[in-house]
Amino acid sequence: MTSYPTAVVLGLHVWPADADVPVAVDPLVLDWGGPVGDRHHGLTMRSDSRQRRHYEPGTEIRNHRQVSVVAEAELAEVAAALDVDRLAPGLVADNVYLSGSAGLTALPPMTRLVFPRGAVLVLGGENTPCTIAGAMVEAVHGTPASAFPRAAIHKRGVTGWVEHPGEVRLGDAVEIRT
Numbered sequence: 001m002t003s004y005p006t007a008v009v010l011g012l013h014v015w016p017a018d019a020d021v022p023v024a025v026d027p028l029v030l031d032w033g034g035p036v037g038d039r040h041h042g043l044t045m046r047s048d049s050r051q052r053r054h055y056e057p058g059t060e061i062r063n064h065r066q067v068s069v070v071a072e073a074e075l076a077e078v079a080a081a082l083d084v085d086r087l088a089p090g091l092v093a094d095n096v097y098l099s100g101s102a103g104l105t106a107l108p109p110m111t112r113l114v115f116p117r118g119a120v121l122v123l124g125g126e127n128t129p130c131t132i133a134g135a136m137v138e139a140v141h142g143t144p145a146s147a148f149p150r151a152a153i154h155k156r157g158v159t160g161w162v163e164h165p166g167e168v169r170l171g172d173a174v175e176i177r178t
Contacts, residue, residue, distance in 0.1 A: 004114075004175040004176055004177050005175070005176045006100065006173045006174060006175055006176065007071075007098040007099060007100040007101035007104075007173070007174050007176060008098065008099045008100055008171065008172070008173055008174070009096060009097070009098060009115075009168060009169065009170055009171060009172040009173075009174060010072060010089055010097050010098065010099045010170070011024070011088075011089020011090055011094070011096070011097030011170070012024065012025050012026055012027070012028040012089075012095065012096060012097070012168060012169075012170060013025060013028075013089065013090035013093075013094060013095055013097075014028070014035050014036070014037040014038040014095065015038055015039050015040075015093055016037055016038070016039065017039040021090070021136065021139075022090040022091075022093055022094075022095075023090075024089070024090060025037070026169055026170045027117075027167040027168060027169045028095060028096065028167065028168040028169075029167055030067070030119045030121075030162045030165050030166055030167070030168065031162065031165045032162055032165060033063070033066065033162070034063065034066025034067055034095075034161065034162055035066070035067060035095050038066075038095065040063070040065060040066055040067075040068075041066065042063050042066070043062070043063055044060050044061060044062060044063050045060075045061060045062075045063040045064075045065060046058050046059065046060060046061075047059040047060075047061050050128065063161065064124045064159065064160070064161050065124070065127075065159040065160075065161075066159075066160065066161045066162055067095045067096065067121055067159065067160050067161065067162065068092075068093060068094045068095050068096070068127055068157060068158075068159055069094065069095065069096040069097075069098065069104065069113065069121065069123070069157050069158050069159075069160065070092065070094040070096070070097050070098070070104070070127075070156070070157035071098050071099075071101040071102060071103075071104035071105070071157060072097065072098065072099045072100075072101075073099075073101070073102040074102070074103075074104060074105055074155040074156075074157065075087040075092070075097075075155070075157075077155050078148075078151045078152045078155050078156075081150075081151035081152075082137065082141065082143045082147055082148070082151050083143075084137075084141040084143060087137065088140075091133075091136055091137060091140060092133040092136060092137065092148075092152075092156070092157075093132070093133055093136065094157060096113075096121075096168065098174065101176065104157055104158060105126050105127075105154055105155055105156060105157055105158060106126075106154070107123055107158065107176070107178060108178055109123060109124055109125045110122060110123070111123045111176065111177065111178045112163065112175075112176075112177040113160070113174050113175070113176060113177075114174065114175040114177055115166060115167075115168050115172055115174050116172055116173065116174075117166045117167045117168070117169070117172075118164060118165070118166035118167075119162070119164060119165065119166030119167060119168050120162070120163040120164040120166070121160045121161070121162060121163065122160050122161055122162075122163045123158045123159070123160040124158070124159050124160050124161065125158060125159070126154065126156065126157075126158060127156045127157050127158055127159045128149075128153075128156065129148055129149040129151075129152035129153055129155075129156040130148075130149060131145045131146060131148065131149060133148055133152070133156070134146060134147065134148030134149060
């Protein structure tokens with residue numbers, strides 16, 4: 001039997017469309033559209049500046065950014081660069097906050113996160129840091145929103161999509177299958 005590296009779920013959040021900030025949940029319910037109740041939920045999305053080389057802005061495309069996953073160790077480095085104590089789970093609009101997953105942002109695309117109740121996420125790659133998350137950090141810690149992207153480059157975590165629906169709970173051990 002193959003043994004995979006594991007991480008532990010420390011935080012779970014959804015960011016409802018009508019909320020100013022993400023809301024803690026347990027469990028995080030994942031269906032084919034992503035985290036149920038999250039503003040990024042859906043099988044499709046509108047293209048934006050990240051896809052401008054391929055599509056006109058606003059073109060409907062497959063939603064490959066359903067879920068945002070971050071690593072505690074990487075966000076600790078970002079916090080240090082911003083000279084703040086800690087970036088708490090959910091603060092940068094993450095859905096899943098993991099401990100024990102150092103190097104998460106550098107994992108190759110198509111890595112799978114396999115959770116114990118059947119949920120499987122496929123990672124698409126680095127979640128490029130933005131001033132939207134920076135503004136959330138600014139609201140809590142007073143750092144300029146523009147400082148976050150510079151501090152968080154290659155440490156902002158990853159985005160992905162649901163390959164198999166299921167539930168994720170706080171304390172779950174997740175297998176990292178590259």
